[in-house]
Amino acid sequence: DKGGWSSFMAKEISEQPDAIGNTLRGRLVDGHVDIPELTELGEPRLREVDRIIIIACGTASYAGMIGAYAIEQWARVPVQVELSHEFRYRDPVLTDRTMVISVSQSGETMDTLMAVKYAIERGVTTVSVCNTQSATIPRESDAAVYTHAGPEVAVASTKAFVAQITALYLIGLHLGRVRGTLAADAEAEAVRQFETLPEKMAEAVATHEQIAQLAHWMADTRSVLFLGRHVGYPAALEGALKLKEIAYIHAEGFAAGELKHGPIALIDHGQPVFVLVPSPRTSPLMHAKVVSNIQEIRARGARVIAIVEKGDTAVLPYTDDVVRLPLSDALFDPILQVVPLQWFALELSTAKGLDVDQPRNLAKSVTVE
Numbered sequence: 001d002k003g004g005w006s007s008f009m010a011k012e013i014s015e016q017p018d019a020i021g022n023t024l025r026g027r028l029v030d031g032h033v034d035i036p037e038l039t040e041l042g043e044p045r046l047r048e049v050d051r052i053i054i055i056a057c058g059t060a061s062y063a064g065m066i067g068a069y070a071i072e073q074w075a076r077v078p079v080q081v082e083l084s085h086e087f088r089y090r091d092p093v094l095t096d097r098t099m100v101i102s103v104s105q106s107g108e109t110m111d112t113l114m115a116v117k118y119a120i121e122r123g124v125t126t127v128s129v130c131n132t133q134s135a136t137i138p139r140e141s142d143a144a145v146y147t148h149a150g151p152e153v154a155v156a157s158t159k160a161f162v163a164q165i166t167a168l169y170l171i172g173l174h175l176g177r178v179r180g181t182l183a184a185d186a187e188a189e190a191v192r193q194f195e196t197l198p199e200k201m202a203e204a205v206a207t208h209e210q211i212a213q214l215a216h217w218m219a220d221t222r223s224v225l226f227l228g229r230h231v232g233y234p235a236a237l238e239g240a241l242k243l244k245e246i247a248y249i250h251a252e253g254f255a256a257g258e259l260k261h262g263p264i265a266l267i268d269h270g271q272p273v274f275v276l277v278p279s280p281r282t283s284p285l286m287h288a289k290v291v292s293n294i295q296e297i298r299a300r301g302a303r304v305i306a307i308v309e310k311g312d313t314a315v316l317p318y319t320d321d322v323v324r325l326p327l328s329d330a331l332f333d334p335i336l337q338v339v340p341l342q343w344f345a346l347e348l349s350t351a352k353g354l355d356v357d358q359p360r361n362l363a364k365s366v367t368v369e
């Protein structure tokens with residue numbers, strides 16, 4: 001049942017405020033984050049972890065990249081993110097103090113399942129972030145942290161992605177508390193951010209109309225670029241993946257600072273570039289750098305579509321279109337910024353007359369290696 005929407009993807013994008021609310025439910029207790037499934041692993045085990053490897057594919061790997069920033073910041077453990085299908089072919093250094101966190105919406109992705117099994121055989125603690133109750137990966141893992149985003153039908157992942165980021169952040173906060181690395185004010189601020197996130201998410205979802213108009217004139221576009229910095233970088237990769245998957249348009253995401261090392265040569269007159277602009281309040285330095293990246297591409301003819309925090313006027317002289325989102329904290333920005341990018345892919349796919357929910361050559365769950 002599409003609930004009155006034209007596609008499951010549209011319905012699932014609109015469900016994101018609830019999806020986040022469901023991931024958070026019961027896990028914010030008296031101003032702390034508490035995940036009973038992690039507590040069951042035993043606090044000494046959580047304290048001894050000296051390295052975390054996040055394994056996932058596709059969209060789930062971008063959620064993993066975003067989660068890594070937060071886990072390192074709050075739990076002070078080095079985190080690396082690796083595609084599941086690369087992980088076990090390089091003889092990774094794994095010890096009984098390594099924790100592998102797999103991220104998978106379906107819990108059945110064969111590449112990720114095989115990587116989890118490889119980790120289990122080497123005595124590593126395995127935690128599964130999964131959206132599908134009792135799927136194979138969470139059943140095989142030592143602990144399962146379910147995202148509870150509800151069933152996702154469209155091949156293009158949307159609400160599962162924001163729920164995965166939320167779950168990884170909760171894991172970072174839980175680990176930080178247990179390990180004594182999380183400052184009380186940082187914890188209080190993160191909890192405050194979470195409490196207001198579903199409401200802000202609803203505002204992000206409301207960008208639909210603006211994005212639909214934007215997509216209208218771009219129906220013939222052959223290539224779109226996405227730029228971001230820090231947590232905005234994986235969000236840019238996700239924006240590009242969505243567009244490839246359902247609109248069959250060539251798209252690439254770049255770390256904004258990497259532009260001058262090569263990709264800026266791609267910028268030609270009229271090239272559309274989405275730029276995820278960090279908050280000038282919470283990340284003034286990064287904000288200034290991204291504004292200068294925008295100036296560089298604008299000077300070379302790019303058509304700049306900036307996703308900004310409400311009230312950010314510094315970018316206005318250099319942009320063609322501006323999408324405004326509610327104020328949030330730097331780490332929480334990509335959860336909101338990705339929403340207009342999801343709408344954009346959906347609207348371009350629709351404008352091209354494509355099947356939004358069932359793109360060619362793709363399956364919802366990839367159960368072959």
Ligand code: M6R
Nearest residue numbers: 058059060104105106109156157
């Ligand atoms: O079920 P999973 O989260 O393990 O799936 C991983 C990827 O196959 C998946 O995210 C894929 O990239 C999506 N179609 C993206 O929209």
